[in-house]
Amino acid sequence: MTPILDVRDLEKTFGSLVAARDINVSVPAHQTVGVIGANGAGKTTFINMITGHLRPTKGSIRFEGRDITGKPSREIVRLGISRSFQVAQIFPTLTVFENMCIAAAIARRKSGLLGNILTPVTSPAATSEAEAAIDLFQIARYRDVTANALPQGVRKLLDIGMAVAGSPRLLLLDEPTSGISIEEKFDLMNVVMSALKSRKITVLFVEHDMEIVAKFADRVLAFYDGTVIADGTAHETLDNPRVQELISGVRLKAASHA
Amino acid sequence: MQSRASLLGGLALLVAAALAAPFLPDWMVSLATIAFANALVVLGLVVLWRVGLVSFGQALYYCIGAYAVALTGRWTGFTDALALVLLGGVGAGIVAASIGFLLARYREIFFAMLSLALSMILYGVLVKTESLGSTDGFSVATPTFFGYAPHGAQLSHWLYWLTLGVDAIAALLVGLYFRSVAGALAAPIRDNEIRVEFLGISVSGIIHTKVIIAGVLGGLGGALAAMSIGHVDPNMAYWTTSGGFVFVTVLAGSGYVAAAFVGSLAFEALRSFAVDVMPQLWQMTLGSVLLLTILFLPEGLGSLVSRLRQRRAVKP
Numbered sequence: 052m053t054p055i056l057d058v059r060d061l062e063k064t065f066g067s068l069v070a071a072r073d074i075n076v077s078v079p080a081h082q083t084v085g086v087i088g089a090n091g092a093g094k095t096t097f098i099n100m101i102t103g104h105l106r107p108t109k110g111s112i113r114f115e116g117r118d119i120t121g122k123p124s125r126e127i128v129r130l131g132i133s134r135s136f137q138v139a140q141i142f143p144t145l146t147v148f149e150n151m152c153i154a155a156a157i158a159r160r161k162s163g164l165l166g167n168i169l170t171p172v173t174s175p176a177a178t179s180e181a182e183a184a185i186d187l188f189q190i191a192r193y194r195d196v197t198a199n200a201l202p203q204g205v206r207k208l209l210d211i212g213m214a215v216a217g218s219p220r221l222l223l224l225d226e227p228t229s230g231i232s233i234e235e236k237f238d239l240m241n242v243v244m245s246a247l248k249s250r251k252i253t254v255l256f257v258e259h260d261m262e263i264v265a266k267f268a269d270r271v272l273a274f275y276d277g278t279v280i281a282d283g284t285a286h287e288t289l290d291n292p293r294v295q296e297l298i299s300g301v302r303l304k305a306a307s308h309a
Numbered sequence: 310m311q312s313r314a315s316l317l318g319g320l321a322l323l324v325a326a327a328l329a330a331p332f333l334p335d336w337m338v339s340l341a342t343i344a345f346a347n348a349l350v351v352l353g354l355v356v357l358w359r360v361g362l363v364s365f366g367q368a369l370y371y372c373i374g375a376y377a378v379a380l381t382g383r384w385t386g387f388t389d390a391l392a393l394v395l396l397g398g399v400g401a402g403i404v405a406a407s408i409g410f411l412l413a414r415y416r417e418i419f420f421a422m423l424s425l426a427l428s429m430i431l432y433g434v435l436v437k438t439e440s441l442g443s444t445d446g447f448s449v450a451t452p453t454f455f456g457y458a459p460h461g462a463q464l465s466h467w468l469y470w471l472t473l474g475v476d477a478i479a480a481l482l483v484g485l486y487f488r489s490v491a492g493a494l495a496a497p498i499r500d501n502e503i504r505v506e507f508l509g510i511s512v513s514g515i516i517h518t519k520v521i522i523a524g525v526l527g528g529l530g531g532a533l534a535a536m537s538i539g540h541v542d543p544n545m546a547y548w549t550t551s552g553g554f555v556f557v558t559v560l561a562g563s564g565y566v567a568a569a570f571v572g573s574l575a576f577e578a579l580r581s582f583a584v585d586v587m588p589q590l591w592q593m594t595l596g597s598v599l600l601l602t603i604l605f606l607p608e609g610l611g612s613l614v615s616r617l618r619q620r621r622a623v624k625p
Binding site for chain 1: 493499508509514518
């Protein structure tokens with residue numbers, strides 16, 4: 052079967068700085084992949100290249116067999132790759148429902164030059180998807196709250212929910228639990244991961260908390276100095292001595308389980 | 310439900326306004342025609358304002374629409390009013406579509422100033438063009454309506470009805486546009502452009518569309534105004550003309566399509582009243598009204614309606 056994501060010899064340089072190099076990763080559909088590494092190890096660069104935010108210097112990215120290297124973000128989104136952000140990117144002056152509805156309506160708009168104008172924003176298809184996404188992410192009690200008044204965790208859920216309302220097949224989560232208190236992290240990830248499972252969405256998530264990675268990832272990629280130094284099941288990667296040596300936090304996690 | 314009610318309300322107002330013409334004094338019909346022609350330009354500014362963009366150069370399209378009518382009459386002798394109005398709209402739309410590639414990349418003050426600069430270029434060119442009467446401009450051939458050539462009071466009634474008709478269609482289409490994905494993206498784009506891009510839509514594409522819509526509306530307004538005034542001159546592109554449209558936009562607010570028409574009518578009435586009563590101080594009167602609007606009705610005349618609605622909703 053064609054992998055949903057196939058990355059070959061990916062490289063990104065900014066002048067003399069090498070932000071990513073020799074990245075080779077192939078992800079089969081329905082896998083949940085954790086991405087770990089210190090700040091500046093190349094995780095976000097990797098995500099940004101897949102979503103079209105950065106154009107790779109070298110190498111290729113294939114999505115469901117189709118070459119998407121260097122395509123603009125909005126085109127990649129339309130093909131079926133969506134992302135959420137480290138700092139939740141929502142529309143602060145709109146309510147939760149309106150946020151979701153916009154996201155759903157954009158994904159369901161008619162194609163062509165005038166598609167944006169000829170599609171009503173509150174079409175039945177868009178509103179029912181918006182309601183469904185709100186239920187799926189368990190934020191129904193905030194449905195009519197303006198987004199800038201939401202607690203941090205709900206903002207994150209809304210951000211991811213908006214990505215999901217666009218019906219992606221691959222979703223990239225950039226630090227879904229950053230800015231969330233330790234007590235709330237697991238609840239948040241439980242909601243997110245069961246939502247994504249029920250929609251059969253393949254997930255790549257960047258995460259610093261190794262407990263979260265160990266619990267939710269089928270597979271873990273460890274980044275160091277712009278490249279992947281370990282790739283395997285959560286246990287294989289987290290127990291890898293090189294990973295433990297180079298990525299802080301991993302050894303701590305291993306020690307706590309010893 | 311609510312949209313059907315406002316549609317019926319609008320239709321009733323339209324019919325009432327059309328039927329009133331023969332019973333009103335001539336000066337009032339002319340004033341209303343100019344007000345409703347200018348309201349189209351304001352409606353275009355409202356479309357831009359909803360994404361947080363202000364154009365201080367909408368007079369560019371107004372002037373293009375006006376000169377398109379005047380020049381066609383002068384060069385070809387063609388005088389059919391409806392066709393000329395559409396020509397004005399299309400002409401301004403083509404210009405908006407081309408400079409939109411540039412404008413759609415700018416925001417905030419840069420957008421405002423760049424549009425102002427472009428309108429002043431046209432002003433400069435027209436002032437220097439002796440063959441088009443330089444600063445004096447020239448007069449517009451008397452329009453005809455499908456072969457019918459009214460004059461005197463009849464002519465002003467027909468122009469008034471034509472303006473009402475164009476306004477009604479424009480209001481309906483802009484209302485539909487506000488309900489579309491592109492129209493509803495106004496607040497999201499103002500809030501967070503990155504998110505809009507990552508939902509799979511081109512922000513500059515959306516803004517470009519809005520520039521074109523505003524341009525077409527500006528051209529239609531200019532064409533109607535030119536026929537109604539019977540004269541065009543470079544002042545139609547001057548920045549104070551643009552400033553007047555922005556003034557009315559602030560007065561009207563961006564909440565309702567209808568507010569553009571009510572605001573424009575209120576502005577023209579206020580201006581002629583102020584000029585009449587205090588010929589030396591009319592600018593001061595207008596300035597005070599704008600100040601009071603910003604202080605007490607920051608969302609414009611249109612917000613009076615939503616305030617009433619809220620008050621009614623609060624009562625059991």
